[in-house]
Amino acid sequence: MTTESDSAIEAASDALIALSHSLHAEPELAFEEYLSAAKIVEMLRGAGFEVRTGIADLPTAFDARFGSGDLVIAFCAEYDALPGIGHACGHNIIAAAAVGAGIGLAQRADELGVTVRVIGTPAEETGGGKVLMLRRGVFDDVGAALMVHPGPFDITGATSLALADIAVTYTGREAHASAAPEYGRNAADAATVAQVAVGLLRQHLLPGQQLHGIVGNGGTAPNIVPSHTELLYYLRATSAESLLDLTERADNCFAAGALATGCTHRIRTVSPTYTELTPDPWLVQAYREEIIALGRVPVPVEEEGLRPLGSTDMGNVTNVVPGIHPVIGLDSGGAVTHQEAFAAACITESADRAILDGARALVATAARAARDADQRARLLEGVERR
Structure with missing residues (x-):
């Protein structure tokens, strides 16, 4: 069944893909992502989000909000690149998928009683932007934090070191x-x-x-x-x-x-x-079901722990806030992240599809949590405890 969220993501698809390709064409390193952040912020403002820039004393961080529900759902956007090889970790895809998820969930914010946040998190490759933002209170009111990361195949319960x-x-x-x-x-x-x-x-x-x-x-x-x-x-x-x-x-x-x-x-x-990823089991299962419904075939659950993703500052977030950091697969021709060939794969048709599928699956996962009375209560209670 097509939802208002799916329709909104589809309507924004050309703009989301253009955003991804634009970020890819002008890669910027940790804490220097001024152009990248500005491009993302412009699109979110155009979609009706209220955006604050330079949050947590980080000039290239931002916080975009839509709605006023008591349950806060955050989508994390990354947009820093690697020295010499640009977006070989696909952060252009991460950012575009987060924006797409934000736009999609915003269409149902009143219905679901949620506040939608797209949080711009600089310096994941080095610098620990999310760690600094976590320490400085950016995630204090977040019930669940979600994002997707590109890779050669789909992994729903991704782990890291x-x-x-x-x-x-x-x-x-x-x-x-x-x-x-x-x-x-x-x-x-x-x-x-x-x-x-x-x-x-x-x-x-x-x-x-x-x-x-x-x-x-x-x-x-x-x-x-x-x-x-x-x-x-x-x-x-x-x-x-x-x-x-x-x-x-x-x-x-x-x-x-x-x-x-x-x-x-x-x-x-x-x-x-950086601490290890501790993905929330309920959110992982919900995301897995949604990504399968989109026609994707993630690696078997029993193999997920055999494929750690290196390290990410999203691990620190998931140790405090219920969250997920799944891998969204794209056809990389055998290349893996942090290779030039993977950077080239991050602006292909397969990569563009990963943006839209990732956004749809994130929205559907968030919506399921918001509608489920037990899970909603759990996420709100977590905010209260923190």
Whole structure:
């Protein structure tokens, strides 16, 4: 049965696809998404939403509202891109689907007794925009938070890993690498020792624990003993508790580099720590039924936990607010997220369909929760407890 929401999404389909393609054509990095946010805000205002920009002291964040019901349903929009490879994580699709869901649910806001919010959340790839917004009260009145993320296949109960984003700096002493090397303390050697230690640690990690990093600064010239170097590392684990264990063990590896070379070191947090996704079971099941009704075939439930999505700051939201972060499948020709080929796939006909299907499924899921007396009470009680 076609609802007013479906009709509204269909009527806006060309504009939603154009929005996605426009975001894709002008990718912007974390906390610099000024054009992207402005494009999204313009479309929401045109659809009758009241929009506040620059919320939570973040210039590229926004909050768009429609309706006045006691149950607040939020759709999260992401729109930051990756350095060098643009929208290879498909945030253009995420943003357009969130706008479409907002427009669709707004048509039934009075009927369902809901307030519809589309929350613009910058800096998901790095920076933890949602973590900052969560801390600053943006999600305080939200009964349920929903979004979809593109991928090579549909996953309804998607999971992710907790993440620590760190930088390790080493400080030694410069010297002429040929004439007086004995006067130097080599910070590049410290980084090398640390990375060897990390590599050896990998064979003893717990299931689900991961470390990966790059050399952000390795020195200035071959004939100068490097006095300053920097490693940039992501540490991931299946839970916050496991991440803490991994962090302690990795810290010892980084300290070993300094100890072995006579350097000093400092570890700093680059972005807020991301917690693992904890999708709400009832919302996941409702979304699964809706996406199947649209003709999609998600991966079997028993396989969902075998396919973690990396890490996302939506995990922090779902640990506080009932929410979902399913994957909406598109034909990527075998490419996966964070590859150039996946970026190219995010403006294909298959990607455009994912926007509209994702928006429809999110709206239908939200509407089911709003109509179900028990679930509505549960979501409202959650807001009261918080």
